[in-house]
Amino acid sequence: MRWWLSALFIFPVLLPMAQAEVQDVTFLMPAPPNLPGFAPWIIAQQKGYYAQLGLRVNWVTAKGGVDVAKQVGAGNALFGAASGDVPIVVRAHGVPVRNVAVLGTHGYTLLATDAGQHIGAIEQLRGKTVTVMSYSDSLYYALLASLRKAGINKDEVNIQAAGPAGVWQLLAEGKADAMAGSPDWVVNAEEAGRTLQLIPQAQMFDGMAQSILASDDAIAHHPELVQKMVTATLMGLRDILQDPAQAAKTFAAAVPAYQGKEHKVEQILALYTQYVYGHQQQLGEIEPARVAQAVDFFSSEGIVKATLPTDDYFTNRFIGALPTQQP
Structure with a gap:
């Protein structure tokens, strides 16, 4: 599928890519990928975390989270970002995607x-x-x-x-x-x-934060790529939590429109940290109880007509200890 080529947007990678054989992967974003709300991904790219693990990521804008899920499920991209609630909606319609990491303890609304x-x-x-x-x-x-x-x-x-x-x-x-x-x-x-x-x-209804989506096929046949995507992205999130001021500078260096606006980016990241990212005991881990709560709501509202076992919407198999030192 070449529908996405015209929308290609690649952030600069600062570190050399000699550490691993490089593989191109496409990652779908629900909105333009140069927004502070996508800072974990942008920072991971800017600091070379994907490259260090052998990934060269092509960022492509889709038409919202549900469209991201449909495109990933159809095999047009290996990964995508959406609200952690999205698999609950789309799997009911046969779209084979699930959360492989969630970036925070609360919904981002x-x-x-x-x-x-x-x-x-x-x-x-x-x-x-x-x-x-x-x-x-x-x-x-x-x-x-x-x-x-x-x-x-x-x-x-x-x-x-x-x-x-x-x-x-x-x-x-x-x-x-x-x-x-x-x-x-x-x-x-x-x-x-x-x-x-x-x-x-x-x-507020305590929904789910942004997540990394992958298809059932990718999880089954390309688990090493899923692991690399999850690990590198969570390293970007960790940078925000450890030093939001420096993270804002890194973000602004990656996105020219925000150069000179580091204070604004820091304000946005502070809100994400307080209201969305929170304090996950294990970065990226998906809580089954949170998923079950969301399933109950979508079902009771008639948004989904059929529900699946809670474990069908996510997997925590790619969540674990991150490298102790940044590349």
Whole structure:
């Protein structure tokens, strides 16, 4: 399949690639791969972690997490990034992908409100306008689950799908009262001049963070490539957790649009660390109880018509100790 060549985007690799025989692999991103939300992957690439393990990664943008899963399941790419909830949705429709690592302890959906509205609880969103990126994205599903947790029907809230830019711009312009979005968009809206307030995490549906997806075929027939992808990516995540200020500089060095904006990147990474990455006992490990909770929600909402055993949605076989020293 050559459909992705025109979208090819490769970050610079700084370290020599003589350590291992290099193999090209395609990795699908649900949005443009130069966003701070994808910092673990970008930093791993910039610092040469993939190259050290013998991977040359071609980053390709798909149309959201579900599209990533479908393309990976069809064999158009070996790997992809999506919300950890995505396999629950797509496996019900016969798409053979599962999570091989999850990058954090919490879902990456933040519910940000216009501070001037003094909305401190989800119950106060009745009759309010809330933006989401789309009606088929995991951020939207996380909003629905959080509303349900608070006893609110989705029809009691004016939910508007505004796209990846409009989702935060409408809030920044005062045309929406709240936004279900990523930490990147929270910082964007505040940078545009709107003071925001975050709904406490305890009120939110605790979904799953971003994950690395691989097909059943890749797991069965190319486990060494899956292992390399997981290990290198988690090394990038580890760098963020150990030194976010330096991680922001590394990110900005990799993405020219953010050069000179290291402070903004550091702000975004701080939100990810606090609300998404958290403190995993073992980086990348997927918690069965978290998966089961998500399965119950998607099933009860009718988003999926059939469910599978919890273990069918993920594997932790590639999770383990990372190299103690960076290459």
